[in-house]
Amino acid sequence: MILRQLCSRIPASHLRTALLGSVLLLGTGCAARWPAKVELALSKAGDNRPELERVLKHYRAEEDPQKLASAQFLIANMIGHGYTVAAFYDEDKNEVPFDALEYGSYQEAQAAMDVLEKQHGELHYARKRFDHDLETITAEYLIENIDLAFQAWREKPWARDLTFEAFREHILPYRGSNEPLNPWRAACLERYADLPLKLDDLQDLRAAAQLLQKDVGVWVRFDELYYLHPTDQGFEEMCERRVGRCEDITNMQMYAMRANAIAAASDYTPFWADRDNNHAWQVILDQHGHGKARLLSRAAKVYRKTFAIQRDSLGYRKRDDEQVPHWLSGVNYIDVTSQYLDTVDVTIPLETEKPENARFAYICVFNGGEWQAIHWGEIDDDNVSFTEMGRHIAYLPAYFVDEELLSAGPPFILTEEGEIRPLAGDGGPPLTIDITVMKPTTPDADTRMDKPMIVVEPGKSYELFVWDGDWNSLGQQIAGDEPVSFEQIPSGRLYWLVAENSRRLERIFTIEDGRQIFW
Secondary structure (H helix, E strand, O other): HHHHHHOOOHHHHHHHHHHHHHHHHHHOOOOOOOOHHHHHHOOOOOHHHHHHHHHHHHHHOOOOHHHHHHHHHHHHHOOOOOOEEEEEEOOOOEOOOOOHHHOOOOOHHHHHHHHHHHHOOOEEEEEEEEEEHHHOOOHHHHEEEEEEHHHHHHOHHHOOOOHHHHHHHHHOOOOOOOOOOOHHHHHHHOOOOOOHHHHHOOOOOOHHHHHHHHHHHHHHHHHHHHHHHOOOHHHHHHHHHOOOHHOOOOOHHHHHHHHHOOOOOEEOOOOOOOOOEEEEEEEEOOOOOOOOOOOOOOOOEEEEEEEOOOOOOOHHHOOOOOOOHHOOOOOOOEOOOHHHHOEEEEEEOOOOOOOEEEEEEEEEEEEEEEEEEEEEEEEEEOOEEEEEEEOOEEEEEEEEEEEEEEEEOOOOOOOOOEEEEOOOOOOOOOOOEEOOOEEEEEEOOOOOOEEEEEEOOOOEEEEEEEEEOOOEEEHHHHHEEEOOEEEOOOOOOOEEEOOOOOOOOOOOEEEOEEEEEEO
């Protein structure tokens, strides 16, 4: 009880920040009106507006300036947040029914998916239904979330130095991604009520966080089957199933951390730069909201999810009539690559004709058998700059037209030293290459196990491609007992060897001093 009383006092720095924030948010005008950004959100709430106004009036009456500022923050930034139900669609945007959870393993589900793709062509998952928080969230849910967040922040001994800004972005939000809304704070507070008793130092935030991470690792396990279950799980579903993909697990870690006033964020790379797939993970933040975790594969970009709308994001800056790649179209993320890597800004010429009215160009990595946009830049005449890029990676500049990425110039290697090495041909003599490996051993950030290399097998047919604005074939060979061999290959380019009937997950490579270098 003594500790509870001591820790319940609001630090003066917290109160000063909140009072200033409240003044800035409320601005001038009559007391009945709310700040412009809050009013905009309320106008989009439809029939649910009274629920949100109940929350605002509740905290105005309570005369707690921090809580009122926090309620306004959540509502003003609630636009775009909600529960997404995802489904699989063919190229004509027809839904193809598929439920991965009907199968006992990822391998069984993938085999069933392969059968469907033979029937319908390549399948993609997309949003089937979206329940906007503004239109569905209740005042009861929001008030409980705010009150329990403040209870933890004001009482937990390790949270006393956490700034109000960091609290508001990394403790207060009620959701992690696009999962269904379930109450989770009370359950996580109860589960970890004895956490202070396990600490040698009550203010050791990282020790507290490590204990929570360890417990969540036992509570919810990774299962690659959920790669094919693209709808995010809610708290109740994960408590029942106790398995999920990385997105689900990071959400569960976030629930545990935020419920106990440990600033945590979900960082992610949309596409790894040296292997297929993507990854999301939880990162513990300091009192100012900064932090990083160890990367297990090579990343060109690392982004951090935010609840707040980022007004310098591509999704916010683009016009309604402009198409942008899906992964870059959001407004709730910030670029934190420089917190993880030694980065460099890259400026390159755009060597192919710019599409009419194009304002942006993109920088891509090779992932999943195709180029994927990882970052964007605003076109300046015939050049484009990309900020804070990861090094020792193969990139391709591109435009985005009619939902497709089109080459804007030759691919290039961004070296460890931060130099650009174009892969447009070096004028050297043609090469003869002997290939035994199509994909090196790569670590898997989800399973923490290495994915084995893919090797050339005797009797199978292989096709070699070179990039020249697109993947152009250099011929096919059937492997024998010796490595598959190709002659008269243009030098200084980017290559890709693909097995017949493969899923095209082989890695791209360059030839340097007679050796394959994979990217």
